[in-house]
Amino acid sequence: GAVVSQHPSRVICKSGTSVKIECRSLDFQATTMFWYRQFPKQSLMLMATSNEGSKATYEQGVEKDKFLINHASLTLSTLTVTSAHPEDSSFYICSISGQGPTIEAFFGQGTRLTVV
Amino acid sequence: GEDVEQSLFLSVREGDSSVINCTYTDSSSTYLYWYKQEPGAGLQLLTYIFSNMDMKQDQRLTVLLNKKDKHLSLRIADTQTGDSAIYFCAERPMDTGRRALTFGSGTRLQVQP
Numbered sequence: 001g002a003v004v005s006q007h008p009s010r011v012i013c014k015s016g017t018s019v020k021i022e023c024r025s026l027d028f029q030a031t032t033m034f035w036y037r038q039f040p041k042q043s044l045m046l047m048a049t050s051n052e053g054s055k056a057t058y059e060q061g062v063e064k065d066k067f068l069i070n071h072a073s074l075t076l077s078t079l080t081v082t083s084a085h086p087e088d089s090s091f092y093i094c095s096i097s098g099q100g101p102t103i104e105a106f107f108g109q110g111t112r113l114t115v116v
Numbered sequence: 117g118e119d120v121e122q123s124l125f126l127s128v129r130e131g132d133s134s135v136i137n138c139t140y141t142d143s144s145s146t147y148l149y150w151y152k153q154e155p156g157a158g159l160q161l162l163t164y165i166f167s168n169m170d171m172k173q174d175q176r177l178t179v180l181l182n183k184k185d186k187h188l189s190l191r192i193a194d195t196q197t198g199d200s201a202i203y204f205c206a207e208r209p210m211d212t213g214r215r216a217l218t219f220g221s222g223t224r225l226q227v228q229p
Contacts, residue, residue, distance in 0.1 A: 032215065034215075034216045034217075036216075042221070042222075043204065043219045043220060043221045043222055044159075044204070044217075044219045045219075046216045046217075046218075049216060093158060093159065095216075095217075097215045097216075102161075102164065105147075105149055105161050105164060105217070106161060107158055107159045107161075108158065109157075109158040110157075110158040110159075112156070
């Protein structure tokens with residue numbers, strides 16, 4: 001299956017700072033990637049769809065100016081949490097889009113963000 | 117829109133079978149997935165099934181789909197303590213153009229020795 005790599009796996013930052021999370025597709029050229037968020041003891045919710053070479057599509061209730069997405073190449077999408085607050089502390093995880101039933105089914109290992 | 121529901125908790129004894137249930141509301145053709153998430157870890161894809169199938173078996177895992185009732189189940193045979201985790205079902209409809217997955221709330225499986 002497709003390999004998706006995320007970095008970092010864990011990050012702690014101070015309130016007000018920005019944090020960048022990388023999602024890489026290692027063996028598949030992905031024009032589309034997905035970013036999900038998982039709050040403690042909750043399910044995964046789609047935040048946004050990252051499109052290579054164009055603007056990301058955000059789900060309702062997700063602030064695009066706070067969660068900046070850049071998809072500059074077919075193998076890399078980045079999510080930057082700007083001016084982080086403690087309520088942004090969460091598990092962020094990405095996946096890639098492609099043909100067939102299983103491409104979207106593979107996820108990166110996730111990034112646990114803690115804002116202090 | 118899609119809605120996926122699961123029971124929150126299941127406790128079984130080691131060696132017994134576990135059955136985790138999921139219901140979904142999307143009426144179109146859809147892919148349905150089962151994931152395992154251990155504490156502090158990411159998502160591990162266990163298996164998936166297309167909505168034109170009734171059953172899929174892979175070693176200790178059996179997926180049953182009742183398309184009429186939109187009910188999906190994951191049966192784990194000979195459950196081990198290492199199976200303790202949260203299990204998510206998810207769906208992706210085929211005809212909406214939406215390729216992201218919609219997840220259920222997750223079922224916490226506790227396996228007692």
